[in-house]
Amino acid sequence: MGRALITAYQMKGNGDNTKNICKSALYDFAKHLKENGVNDLRKVEKMHVLKYAHYLNERFENGVISASTAQNYLSKVNVAMEYARLDRSCRVDGVNDAGLPSRTGVAVFYKGVGVEQHQNALKTLTGRLGAQLALQREIGLRFKESCLINAKRVLGHALRTGVIRIEGGTKGGRLREFPVSSPAQIRALKIAAEIQKDHTSMVPQNMSWAQYQSQCYREISGSGVNFHGERHHYANARYETLTGVESPVNSGFSHGLEHLKYMSTTLDISLEHARQLDHDARLQVAQELGHGRVNITNNYLG
Known part of the structure; x- marks a missing residue:
């Protein structure tokens, strides 16, 4: 798929296709697709590009790549997908859709999700994903953390100790703890715990993590908000x-x-x-x- 993406990118005809950044970006995207079970460009959807943009953001925040590299990689992917499909249906705005940093790494405008925007999104999402958005909004969880959290356990610990303890899905598997700072955090955990029921995470029992992850990205892509926001x-x-x-x-x-x-x-x-x-x-x-x-x-x- 990497070669096919490069061929599509060359259709842009700006002489940029021989640069290492182009090849690195498109082969990186192709690798990401394969790791997520996609082996045919015809099966790529916007949610796959959105998922890749979030992956780039994680790498930036972990210090693996620079802000400008994250932006450049997504730009190359957007162009290649546009020419491969002959439409812009898979195009992702790095900042507005995925929360990518500006090229300097310093935000110059607010990238958060407003109250009205959040409420409108909840009307279009399933209760499960809506509960996860609340966890991201009120507790600051990453998307993966909001999926793999054992909300019942975290809620119980928070009620007993006044401390929020996050374990599932954390970066590098590192535990983090911080004090409860608002009643909204407890409310969000209670709602998530009710949906989780007797399971150990927010991933439905009849789905794998990979399947649920793809479903969430497909669902969020049409909601007007993004997880990082x-x-x-x-x-x-x-x-x-x-x-x-x-x-x-x-x-x-x-x-x-x-x-x-x-x-x-x-x-x-x-x-x-x-x-x-x-x-x-x-x-x-x-x-x-x-x-x-x-x-x-x-x-x-x-």
């Missing part, structure tokens, strides 16, 4: 709670000194105090999202 909402809401001010993308004050001055003035604190408060909040948000690098919050908060 719910995590963006969580990150920005938590930052505001922790600092008392809006994030750069929500406040309109640019990342860096401009936003720190806004924070200093709004809270009536010194610039140095504002800098420390910003850093501490970003560190907390990064940890709750399951990241070890504080600078990854630039993609969420600006």
Whole structure:
């Protein structure tokens, strides 16, 4: 499939097809498709490209590839699929559809899912996937974590200890814990636990993880929201709670000194105090999202 994609890309006729970035991107996409059970380009749907875009985002957040590489790879795939199919039905907007970072890695606008947008999406989704969106929105879970979470166990632990304990589907299998910060988190866990029933995850008992994953991506692709957008909402809401001010993308004050001055003035604190408060909040948000690098919050908060 890699060669077929390159041939399709060459139809664009801009002389770019011999560059290594093009071949690397398209062979990477072909490999991803095969790993997900797709061996024929004619069977590729938009949800497969969306799934690949989320995969690129994971690699960026894990420090494997740069923001610009993630954007470039998806751009090459979009062009190749357009010429292979002779339509744009599989095209995915990296930022709006999949939450990919800007090429600098610093967000310049809010990429979260708004309340009305979230509510409208719930009307089109199954109750199970809707419950998972709530977990992503209120607890900051990754899509995979929202699928593999044992909601009953997490709920019980949260009610006993006041701590949310995430194990299933985490990056590198690493446990993460953080305090319950809102009643909405408990409500989301209760709804998920009711749907989960006696099973150990949110994956239906009659489906494999791979089958359910594909079903979810197909379902979300027509809903007007994306999984990562719910995590963006969580990150920005938590930052505001922790600092008392809006994030750069929500406040309109640019990342860096401009936003720190806004924070200093709004809270009536010194610039140095504002800098420390910003850093501490970003560190907390990064940890709750399951990241070890504080600078990854630039993609969420600006």
